[in-house]
Amino acid sequence: MNEIILLKLGELVLKGLNRRTFEDRLVANARRRLQAHGKFKVYTKQSTMYVEPQSEDCDLDGAWEAMTKLFGVVGLSRARACAKDKDAMLQTAVEYLGDRLAAAKTFKVESKRADKSFPMTSIQLSQYVGGELDEKYPNLTVDVHHPELTVYLEVRDYAAYVHADPEPGAGGLPVGVGGRAVSLLSGGIDSPVASWMIAKRGIALEMVHFFSYPYTSEEAKQKVLTLAKLLTPWCGRLTVHVVPFTAIQEELRRKCPEELFTVLMRRFMMRIAEAVAQRCGAGAIVTGECLGQVASQTMEAMRATTAVTTLPILRPVVGMDKEEIVRIARRINTFETSILPYEDCCTVFTPRHPRLRPVLGELEAAEAALDVEGLVKAAVDGIERVQV
Numbered sequence: 001m002n003e004i005i006l007l008k009l010g011e012l013v014l015k016g017l018n019r020r021t022f023e024d025r026l027v028a029n030a031r032r033r034l035q036a037h038g039k040f041k042v043y044t045k046q047s048t049m050y051v052e053p054q055s056e057d058c059d060l061d062g063a064w065e066a067m068t069k070l071f072g073v074v075g076l077s078r079a080r081a082c083a084k085d086k087d088a089m090l091q092t093a094v095e096y097l098g099d100r101l102a103a104a105k106t107f108k109v110e111s112k113r114a115d116k117s118f119p120m121t122s123i124q125l126s127q128y129v130g131g132e133l134d135e136k137y138p139n140l141t142v143d144v145h146h147p148e149l150t151v152y153l154e155v156r157d158y159a160a161y162v163h164a165d166p167e168p169g170a171g172g173l174p175v176g177v178g179g180r181a182v183s184l185l186s187g188g189i190d191s192p193v194a195s196w197m198i199a200k201r202g203i204a205l206e207m208v209h210f211f212s213y214p215y216t217s218e219e220a221k222q223k224v225l226t227l228a229k230l231l232t233p234w235c236g237r238l239t240v241h242v243v244p245f246t247a248i249q250e251e252l253r254r255k256c257p258e259e260l261f262t263v264l265m266r267r268f269m270m271r272i273a274e275a276v277a278q279r280c281g282a283g284a285i286v287t288g289e290c291l292g293q294v295a296s297q298t299m300e301a302m303r304a305t306t307a308v309t310t311l312p313i314l315r316p317v318v319g320m321d322k323e324e325i326v327r328i329a330r331r332i333n334t335f336e337t338s339i340l341p342y343e344d345c346c347t348v349f350t351p352r353h354p355r356l357r358p359v360l361g362e363l364e365a366a367e368a369a370l371d372v373e374g375l376v377k378a379a380v381d382g383i384e385r386v387q388v
């Protein structure tokens with residue numbers, strides 16, 4: 001087994017993040033994602049992470065797929081290891097990258113030498129291997145500025161590695177380096193995208209779903225669990241806190257003006273989310289709200305929902321158009337599930353004429369008729385936790 005995966009680390013220098021924290025987290029996340037694909041050795045050196053199979057039955061394709069979704073990685077390539085010898089490297093380039101060498105018109109060779117005892121300089125090594133390849137493949141000419149194909153040779157401590165251009169990685173920061181947040185996951189298109197965007201910035205997530213059985217069905221809940229599961233290749237293992245929400249909605253319908261229903265309901269969601277955040281040490285709430293999309297997504301409505309919590313509410317898709325959100329939803333593979341036709345708890349109770357610009361005083365007056373604390377406590381006590 002002499003093929004490995006090389007991963008280029010992301011933007012740690014810019015972020016003022018401690019390099020060790022970044023690398024340790026990235027390695028830990030990588031190890032966890034690789035578990036399903038066999039036994040791998042994972043370590044970092046000089047802004048590169050190495051993933052090396054430790055036995056013949058390792059599934060390198062599966063490992064590669066998993067690593068393309070690892071936040072904190074900007075680029076990745078598969079590389080073939082060989083002896084630290086110029087002809088061995090040339091031979092490996094021919095065998096390993098033969099198809100690409102035969103298809104390209106222009107190329108260059110770039111060498112890196114971490115092992116300073118290697119008898120050639122990196123320039124000499126590039127010139128030697130480049131010259132030989134140029135001769136062997138009549139289709140190729142050298143272009144050092146804009147080559148179609150770059151052949152990389154890396155002379156490291158224990159071996160040399162040959163690989164071609166890296167493919168783009170998932171980018172972002174390793175999940176967990178930025179702390180933890182609770183993400184409100186509905187069955188729609190926006191909230192899985194919002195969750196993904198925040199996880200990408202290094203935040204570990206706890207998912208919260210408000211479930212209005214029997215107004216919303218068991219299938220609707222399953223759909224949300226499926227969405228959470230689809231996010232795990234990026235976010236890691238997730239817990240979905242399923243909150244029984246029916247009692248609150250029925251109480252609101254009984255006692256409060258219908259046109260305020262949506263905003264009042266969202267204020268309860270935030271209170272409950274804050275309670276969950278407290279329990280699991282989360283420092284923010286994430287939602288898929290987008291300005292102007294629906295009645296509860298005006299600035300005034302956002303102000304009214306924000307007012308019940310002191311936690312920051314992160315709304316990463318707030319300024320995006322639907323098409324932009326859909327593009328990401330397709331890319332992360334949640335779109336097809338999001339558009340499955342199950343009702344969600346908001347649509348069931350949607351007022352005919354929702355108030356677009358709710359006034360805080362009015363909302364508070366409406367809530368005076370309710371046992372807010374008791375309702376929140378009952379909902380939190382009734383939470384079912386599902387691991388996906």
Ligand code: ATP
Binds near residue numbers: 190208286294296297
């Ligand atoms: P989405 O496509 O994410 O469902 P939406 O356009 O349908 O969003 P709303 O229904 O107003 O918008 O919800 C706005 C946000 O509130 C959602 O993105 C989600 O973060 C949260 N939310 C709404 N309903 C629920 C629910 N049943 N459980 C958890 N979070 C919810």
Ligand code: MG
Binds near residue numbers: 186187188344346
């Ligand atoms: Mg929705």
